[in-house]
Amino acid sequence: MADGExxxxxxxxxxxxxxxxWLLVVLFVFAGASGLALFHPALFWLSGLxxxxxxxxxxxxxxxxxxxxxFFMLARGLWQHNRLEPRDRAWLRGIRDVLDKREDRLPxxxxxxxxxxxLFFVLVGCLAVLVGSGLVIWRVYFSGYFxxxxxxxxxxxxxxxxxxxxxxxxxxxxxxxWVKGSVGAMTRGTVTLGWAFKHHRAWFREMIRSTTGx
Amino acid sequence: xxxQSLDIRRRSATTMPAPAVRAAATTEVAKLIDTSKxxxxxxxxxxxxxxxxxxxxxxxxxGIYDNPRDLTDRSWTVMRFSEYENPKGDxxxxxxxxxxxxxxxxxxxxACPAPGAIVQYANGIVDFHEENCIGCGYCVTGCPFDVxxxxxxxxKAYKCNLCSDRVAVxxxxxxxxxxxxxxxxxxxxxxxxxxxxxxxxxLKSRGxxxxxLYDPPGVGGTHVMYVLHHAxxxxxxSGLPARPVVSPLVRLWKGATKPLALxxxxxxxxxxxxxxxxVGPNETDADDExxxxxxxxxxxx
Numbered sequence: 001m002a003d004g005e006x007x008x009x010x011x012x013x014x015x016x017x018x019x020x021x022w023l024l025v026v027l028f029v030f031a032g033a034s035g036l037a038l039f040h041p042a043l044f045w046l047s048g049l050x051x052x053x054x055x056x057x058x059x060x061x062x063x064x065x066x067x068x069x070x071f072f073m074l075a076r077g078l079w080q081h082n083r084l085e086p087r088d089r090a091w092l093r094g095i096r097d098v099l100d101k102r103e104d105r106l107p108x109x110x111x112x113x114x115x116x117x118x119l120f121f122v123l124v125g126c127l128a129v130l131v132g133s134g135l136v137i138w139r140v141y142f143s144g145y146f147x148x149x150x151x152x153x154x155x156x157x158x159x160x161x162x163x164x165x166x167x168x169x170x171x172x173x174x175x176x177x178w179v180k181g182s183v184g185a186m187t188r189g190t191v192t193l194g195w196a197f198k199h200h201r202a203w204f205r206e207m208i209r210s211t212t213g214x
Numbered sequence: 215x216x217x218q219s220l221d222i223r224r225r226s227a228t229t230m231p232a233p234a235v236r237a238a239a240t241t242e243v244a245k246l247i248d249t250s251k252x253x254x255x256x257x258x259x260x261x262x263x264x265x266x267x268x269x270x271x272x273x274x275x276x277g278i279y280d281n282p283r284d285l286t287d288r289s290w291t292v293m294r295f296s297e298y299e300n301p302k303g304d305x306x307x308x309x310x311x312x313x314x315x316x317x318x319x320x321x322x323x324x325a326c327p328a329p330g331a332i333v334q335y336a337n338g339i340v341d342f343h344e345e346n347c348i349g350c351g352y353c354v355t356g357c358p359f360d361v362x363x364x365x366x367x368x369x370k371a372y373k374c375n376l377c378s379d380r381v382a383v384x385x386x387x388x389x390x391x392x393x394x395x396x397x398x399x400x401x402x403x404x405x406x407x408x409x410x411x412x413x414x415x416x417l418k419s420r421g422x423x424x425x426x427l428y429d430p431p432g433v434g435g436t437h438v439m440y441v442l443h444h445a446x447x448x449x450x451x452s453g454l455p456a457r458p459v460v461s462p463l464v465r466l467w468k469g470a471t472k473p474l475a476l477x478x479x480x481x482x483x484x485x486x487x488x489x490x491x492x493v494g495p496n497e498t499d500a501d502d503e504x505x506x507x508x509x510x511x512x513x514x515x
Contacts, residue, residue, distance in 0.1 A: 197509065
């Protein structure tokens with residue numbers, strides 16, 4: 001494995017995880033653009049990305065389903081690292097320090113910080129709601145089987161879950177671009193020792209023990 | 215914009231106001247269907263087929279008079295027959311010509327995400343422009359009367375357009391033209407309301423004390439109205455809703471939610487950018503690297 005070769009780097013994401021993540025990104029862009037196009041008239045131009053309004057309607061559900069499959073493939077492996085712990089509460093309370101780059105005032109962070117964990121479960125919840133409500137409002141194949149009241153509720157829930165999802169992804173992207181070295185973790189698979197030490201110290205300690213101890 | 219009767223008052227998925235200068239002077243039209251005069255001959259269905267060049271699939275008999283059984287993409291109006299045993303023990307045959315009601319506050323138009331796929335003319339007619347339709351079915355979700363149908367062939371939405379092409383050149387809708395009993399009439403909305411009021415007085419004098427006009431205010435009134443002998447129980451007429459409204463779920467989905475959600479998303483993106491430039495990028499410096507290396511060596515050693 002190439003990732004562990006340099007003594008100053010720690011492996012964070014395996015090739016399969018990186019491929020799945022970026023596949024997820026592409027699918028999210030297409031599903032998100034076509035969905036937003038139908039959500040607000042001011043964004044209808046985004047339907048052009050998938051080849052116009054009718055093509056957006058045809059493709060959006062398939063792209064969305066593929067996105068969910070990719071997400072849950074990725075999420076299955078990350079689930080165990082995202083379990084919330086008592087120290088996460090203190091991290092969330094110190095959110096101002098996070099935004100002010102005062103990480104020294106925050107409790108030690110494991111593989112993921114509390115913000116990332118909350119984001120993870122928001123994504124899980126949103127995608128579950130999106131799949132369920134999306135099937136109900138999938139007009140060509142499924143809507144005929146459901147009562148109109150459920151279709152109306154699903155349309156509203158679908159829009160709400162999608163809004164939360166896009167909001168979560170905006171936070172995710174902003175954080176990834178802000179914390180230098182994060183994008184490299186998802187493109188090269190590795191982070192520097194200092195990055196892990198600064199942002200995820202508990203994980204850093206775990207890693208140096210497990211890579212050097214045996 | 216050549217024809218005044220084609221002036222557009224509202225257009226789906228359009229946030230700017232429609233051209234309004236000529237709208238005020240335009241008379242609103244309405245079709246009045248007097249259920250008490252209807253004999254169920256289906257001339258209106260045939261006329262609709264002929265004028266609009268629609269040929270639905272041949273169905274199968276289901277033991278009742280309704281034929282076809284329901285509205286479809288190619289049957290824009292159907293007569294619905296119901297047998298009602300009144301409290302006196304007499305049988306009443308209540309026949310209602312079903313189809314688009316042309317709501318003043320149309321749920322289909324509110325729900326539609328495709329710019330210009332649904333328009334409401336200044337005369338009140340709600341028309342689908344199938345060339346702009348994207349086939350999402352949101353109009354079905356928005357309609358309180360279960361009228362729009364998505365075609366299985368081209369995945370576009372279809373419904374009665376009140377013969378907007380005929381009305382535009384001063385003709386009445388095809389179903390009105392064909393009706394042999396004068397059950398269906400067409401004119402200005404005020405005139406139809408006046409005619410209905412006269413007919414209601416007449417019906418009351420003949421023993422139908424609950425006769426009345428069906429012009430439901432929940433959807434702002436409609437441009438297709440019924441005279442009902444039992445206006446207190448519209449549901450008798452094959453489930454005509456008593457108090458139709460655009461569902462609150464649809465109002466929320468296509469109302470306040472839209473600008474609010476978009477605003478929050480824009481704010482989140484902007485806040486991310488501004489915090490980035492406020493505190494600068496969150497970088498790992500040489501101190502972090504050397505501290506990390508020292509700790510790693512300590513653990514190793």
